[in-house]
Amino acid sequence: MSGPFNDRRPRRSWLFTPATRPERFDRAARSGADVLIIDLEDAVPPADKAAARDTALAVLAAPPAVPILRALRINAPVTPDGLEDLLALTRRPPNGGPDCVIVPKVDSAETIRWIDALLSGMGRSVPLVALIESARGVAAAEEIANASPRLAALFFGAADLSADLGCASAWEPLLSARSRLVNAAALAGIEAVDSPFFDLTDAAGMQREAAAALALGFGAKAAIHPGQISAINATLTPTEAEIAHARLVVAESVKGVAVVDGRMIDEAMARKARRILSRATSAAQPQED
Template sequence: MTTRRRSWLFTPATKADRFDRAAEAGADVLIIDLEDAVAPADKAGARTAALDWLAKPADGRIGRALRVNAPTTAFGLEDLLALARSDARPDVVVIPKTESPDVLRLVDGLLADAGKPTRLVALVESARGIANADAIAQATPRLEALFFGAADLAADLGAEVAWEPLLGARSRVVVAAAQAGIAVIDSPFFSITDEDGLAVEVRAAVRMGFTAKAAIHPKQVAAINAALTPTPDQVAQARRILVENAKGVGIVDGRMIDEAVARKARRVLAAAGEAV
């Protein structure tokens, strides 16, 4: 799986003819979606199409993820059992409606029994999930990221799907992920035509500490990748900071350098895909 996971692009599992094309859109991870994008009558066929595609050899250029239905539903259990019994080997399984660590441990055990090294991403998108974010983030070593879900959470809270009303919940998820030392993915921006709005929101997500953002359309990928890729000047400054920090407390560009600043510099280099 690609080492940089800035952009996660959703593609409906009912659109098997688009899987290969979506994989060429420039996203770091492609999420084949069995949940919200698939009507109940289409679940079985979509599941088969997704697992067949994920059984094909990966070329390593893009991470491959599968969003199953919630494991607390019959569709979700069928998704997970079919995955366990198949030759499909997604890099990641995205678990929607995650509200407690128990469901992640259940999926972890199922994947372990099936001999699959697939990692997990917990989609936190309800009031209960936000309240339990810390415990969810610590559930299993197989968990690689928390994923903030704005639309379902807004419906749960009776709030608007906008940055300000969900700011506190977003912050809660970022803190939980940081405490656990895992990645944190921001919700998609739901207006496909509002390029300025997307740019504003992805910049805000980066400033808050999100390490990635999801996309619902290929045209959103470039803006997300750009915002989450450090500029050459930022990379150069990060290198200077680490050189100076190795000598002890110092000054770079008129700013005092200590270990806290060095930690941020290491994150900049990691985001740029450089070894630290």
């Protein structure tokens, strides 16, 4: 599936902005975030859903003020508001919509399949991102990840999942669920996006969690405030030292088993090094109109 979302632009940081606050869109777009999420779901009161939908679609009909990828989080597709969101998307001109659609509350592959069928039937090629935020969704992560060629990423929802499990919304209690989502995404060859860090007063904690997400295998992390973006981008962008080491590992790996900086390397380590170089190349790509 072609389009801006499937090119080599970076997608390290995803910033939520309520569709009811269009005055924040410009600041969010200029925050340095790679993806702006216009949110129709949790951030919008029930009475404001219809107006928020109209606002979001009007904004998306025009090019962004600055180059940035734009995602639309719709309401849960099993709700009337979610169905209205999807139908509204099918009525828009093909070039007047989001770069991807984030589908919340995905707990089965069938959800992605029928949305794919609906959009395909209306000639829409927009990629989908499945937000996994329930025990059922985690259990079905592998099947969801392979539900459709339209699916571009799995998105981990810590807040709703912690409520579903009755556990704290913290790293350790949700580590096994995060690991399962990363594994499912890797098996399907799609991206994995980590949940936002919700404590806006703990910058150090946010940076630690972004580093932990990267170490676990996530390629991106969401944010709920523009002030979190620079730390996410910095953490998820390889350093010059990491890039230099990765290049050396790749170069030496052609010899078979070799030694770099006192450590034995083989093809498995070369694969990891190539991933680092790919992330570095992506991060260096300028956003385009």
